[in-house]
Amino acid sequence: MRILPEISRTFGEYLLVPNLTDEDCTPGNVDLSTPLVRHPVGQESPIRIATPLVSAIMGAVSSPQLAIALAQVGGLSFIHQNQPIAEQAGMVSAVKKHKAGFRHNDVNIEPTATLGEADELLRSTGRQVVVVTDDGTPSGLFLGMITAQDFNFHRHQIGDAVETRMRRGAALVTGTPGMSLTTANELLWDSRQDVLPLVGDDGRVTALVQRRDYELHKQFSNETVDASKQFRVGAGVNTHDYRERIPALVDAGADVLCLDSSDGYSVWQKHVIEFVRKEYGDDVRIGAGNVVDARGFDYLAEAGADFVKVGIGGGSICITRDQKGIGRGQASALAEIVTARDAYAEETGMYVPLCSDGGVLHDSHMAIAFAFGADFLMLGRYFARFTESPAPLVKVRGQALKEYWGEGSARARNVARYGQGSELAFEEGVDGYIPFAGSLYDNVKVTLAKLRSTMVSCGSTTLRRFHDTAMLVQVSQQTFVQNSEDIERNERPTVV
Ligand SMILES: NC(=O)C1=CN([C@@H]2O[C@H](COP(=O)(O)OP(=O)(O)OC[C@H]3O[C@@H](n4cnc5c(N)ncnc54)[C@H](O)[C@@H]3O)[C@@H](O)[C@H]2O)C=CC1
Ligand SMILES: O=c1[nH]c(=O)c2[nH+]cn([C@@H]3O[C@H](COP(=O)(O)O)[C@@H](O)[C@H]3O)c2[nH]1
Numbered sequence: 001m002r003i004l005p006e007i008s009r010t011f012g013e014y015l016l017v018p019n020l021t022d023e024d025c026t027p028g029n030v031d032l033s034t035p036l037v038r039h040p041v042g043q044e045s046p047i048r049i050a051t052p053l054v055s056a057i058m059g060a061v062s063s064p065q066l067a068i069a070l071a072q073v074g075g076l077s078f079i080h081q082n083q084p085i086a087e088q089a090g091m092v093s094a095v096k097k098h099k100a101g102f103r104h105n106d107v108n109i110e111p112t113a114t115l116g117e118a119d120e121l122l123r124s125t126g127r128q129v130v131v132v133t134d135d136g137t138p139s140g141l142f143l144g145m146i147t148a149q150d151f152n153f154h155r156h157q158i159g160d161a162v163e164t165r166m167r168r169g170a171a172l173v174t175g176t177p178g179m180s181l182t183t184a185n186e187l188l189w190d191s192r193q194d195v196l197p198l199v200g201d202d203g204r205v206t207a208l209v210q211r212r213d214y215e216l217h218k219q220f221s222n223e224t225v226d227a228s229k230q231f232r233v234g235a236g237v238n239t240h241d242y243r244e245r246i247p248a249l250v251d252a253g254a255d256v257l258c259l260d261s262s263d264g265y266s267v268w269q270k271h272v273i274e275f276v277r278k279e280y281g282d283d284v285r286i287g288a289g290n291v292v293d294a295r296g297f298d299y300l301a302e303a304g305a306d307f308v309k310v311g312i313g314g315g316s317i318c319i320t321r322d323q324k325g326i327g328r329g330q331a332s333a334l335a336e337i338v339t340a341r342d343a344y345a346e347e348t349g350m351y352v353p354l355c356s357d358g359g360v361l362h363d364s365h366m367a368i369a370f371a372f373g374a375d376f377l378m379l380g381r382y383f384a385r386f387t388e389s390p391a392p393l394v395k396v397r398g399q400a401l402k403e404y405w406g407e408g409s410a411r412a413r414n415v416a417r418y419g420q421g422s423e424l425a426f427e428e429g430v431d432g433y434i435p436f437a438g439s440l441y442d443n444v445k446v447t448l449a450k451l452r453s454t455m456v457s458c459g460s461t462t463l464r465r466f467h468d469t470a471m472l473v474q475v476s477q478q479t480f481v482q483n484s485e486d487i488e489r490n491e492r493p494t495v496v
């Protein structure tokens with residue numbers, strides 16, 4: 001037995017002390033881009049992301065819709081692996097089919113369906129338009145489009161047919177498959193339509209170009225896309241069915257894989273990385289974890305992991321520390337592993353990025369994690385709160401909430417991992433609710449503005465410099481209560 005000579009610390013126990021801010025150090029000059037996968041020191045990582053945030057490998061968090069939104073703002077999602085292989089591969093390919101600027105046509109309805117059904121489809125998918133095809137499928141013949149502006153239940157009956165209100169194909173301006181995005185956008189603006197369908201010679205819709213996407217593209221010019229302008233997407237894998245799951249995900253177009261486990265310091269993870277290298281060389285990138293000390297990092301880096309994920313028991317839905325008694329404060333774990341990462345880079349010439357996973361409760365914790373030296377952050381609770389997450393939105397006593405459950409909870413039905421048949425021996429996660437926070441686009445914008453502002457106060461315009469020069473101080477509990485304890489909060493609505 002050995003006891004580490006330290007107290008295990010979390011993000012909330014630290015504050016940053018500002019450094020000198022000079023004329024060039026402005027929020028507009030801050031570059032938040034970061035390497036995602038291993039690369040020789042001094043060279044570019046083969047995959048970089050402009051926004052250093054990735055969504056957790058969780059059923060309540062990472063769906064195609066969230067993955068597309070997050071890629072639009074420069075981050076990356078990891079589609080969860082706690083589902084049949086074909087379903088996960090289907091989600092990956094749904095993201096890949098969504099070329100930036102060109103939306104995959106996947107929400108369709110028959111002309112004889114009711115306006116009530118069209119309304120439900122618009123709401124449940126969060127889309128602006130439903131494409132009407134003769135058989136209601138994406139491969140049916142294009143007949144027209146229906147949007148929320150085309151009907152109103154004060155004027156029209158819920159049971160009226162879609163064909164009574166849809167805009168007919170003949171009256172719409174359409175584009176042709178293969179046209180450039182610039183041409184398509186020109187047509188869209190000339191037509192004054194919100195959506196331009198691209199219709200092939202066979203009368204089928206291949207893609208949609210939306211005005212909202214154009215505006216988003218202008219707003220977020222740092223989309224995470226591959227060489228053919230398709231959004232990048234990651235996928236979780238496990239150490240059990242990887243021989244079948246990995247080839248299916250690679251075929252579906254996954255850009256990067258990540259082992260999803262509470263404990264990555266195992267020979268099982270080494271076997272999976274070896275499998276990937278043998279089958280695909282460096283063409284397929286795979287992150288590994290989670291670990292909480294330098295031994296775990298060195299083992300996975302040596303095994304060839306493309307990035308290493310840090311964090312055991314720090315997640316908002318985690319009960320691993322109670323159930324198994326394993327874990328470590330996220331700040332302490334990161335501090336040790338950052339040193340190991342830099343030593344490994346020095347010795348081998350290979351930089352293996354670190355992902356800090358879990359435990360971000362406030363936006364300020366993100367800044368602390370980057371100051372400690374994380375290359376990017378994986379977030380569960382943060383993204384589950386948004387409109388785009390797959391978690392159901394519910395109302396409890398008038399408050400809008402999103403459901404959020406851990407991958408180790410009974411709800412996730414992650415029974416295979418324990419190798420104990422259909423009985424889940426014990427739970428390792430919570431199944432609960434968190435306050436609904438609105439759209440990912442609005443929230444990420446505010447979060448990144450805060451991060452830029454913190455970095456400016458600390459005199460840094462890059463994450464690396466921020467880490468190299470950050471001065472952190474450990475605080476007493478009293479520091480947080482002292483300045484607001486006798487103020488009654490004025491409950492004005494705020495952006496979370
Ligand atoms: N980050 C965290 O603190 C935590 C995360 N979770 C999440 O819960 C989910 C499940 O995680 P785990 O329970 O760690 O799943 P896991 O599948 O990695 O491990 C479950 C058990 O199976 C064993 N095992 C793994 N591969 C094996 C193989 N090929 N042959 C024989 N035995 C093997 C492991 O040693 C372990 O005892 C993941 O989504 C994870 O992210 C759960 C708890 C904590
Ligand atoms: O103890 C746990 N039981 C679970 O059921 C569970 N599910 C996910 N995770 C881990 O938590 C991370 C997300 O954490 P946050 O919500 O704090 O962002 C995730 O990224 C995971 O690392 C779990 N941990």
Ligand SMILES: [K+]
Nearest residue numbers: 263264265266
């Ligand atoms: K272990």
